[in-house]
Amino acid sequence: MEFLLTVHGHNRWLAAAAWAVGIILLLLGNLWADAERVRRSVSWVSGFLFGLLSLQLLLGIGLFVWKWQTTGTIPHYRWEHALIMLLALLGAHLPLRWRHRPTGQWWRRMILLYTLLGLLLYVGVSRLPKGWFG
Numbered sequence: 001m002e003f004l005l006t007v008h009g010h011n012r013w014l015a016a017a018a019w020a021v022g023i024i025l026l027l028l029g030n031l032w033a034d035a036e037r038v039r040r041s042v043s044w045v046s047g048f049l050f051g052l053l054s055l056q057l058l059l060g061i062g063l064f065v066w067k068w069q070t071t072g073t074i075p076h077y078r079w080e081h082a083l084i085m086l087l088a089l090l091g092a093h094l095p096l097r098w099r100h101r102p103t104g105q106w107w108r109r110m111i112l113l114y115t116l117l118g119l120l121l122y123v124g125v126s127r128l129p130k131g132w133f134g
Contacts, residue, residue: 001066008059011052012125012132018049019121023114030107039103042110043095049117050092057089077127084124091117 022045029038064082068074091113098109125132 004059004062008056008063011056015049015052015056015121018045018052019114019118021045022049023118026111026114030111046095053089053092060085077129080127081124084120084127088117088120088124091120
């Protein structure tokens with residue numbers, strides 16, 4: 001199970017990197033008048049982020065159950081982490097509903113969503129005792 005914990009811990013950096021690439025593409029694409037190619041790139045990156053968050057959910061469930069079985073209790077910070085990250089994963093589903101929106105509306109919604117996702121990812125990992133650097 002230590003392998004699961006290591007993979008879960010290292011994947012957070014991949015998710016953070018995918019988020020950073022996505023927000024940079026969103027900010028750059030919003031400046032260009034014809035940004036259809038950037039929009040496709042943002043869609044690809046948001047799909048990659050969604051996949052990483054889904055993998056994190058599966059690994060997290062395994063760790064959650066394992067810790068619950070071995071210790072018999074779950075501390076409050078793990079519950080908070082699980083809930084916040086589940087909210088982030090649910091938010092990552094929204095771009096699937098926005099595919100056919102007009103371009104201007106799509107950019108605004110995606111920038112708002114990525115800002116909120118970044119906040120949720122930061123707070124969710126920060127709730128753990130060792131935080132981002134543990």
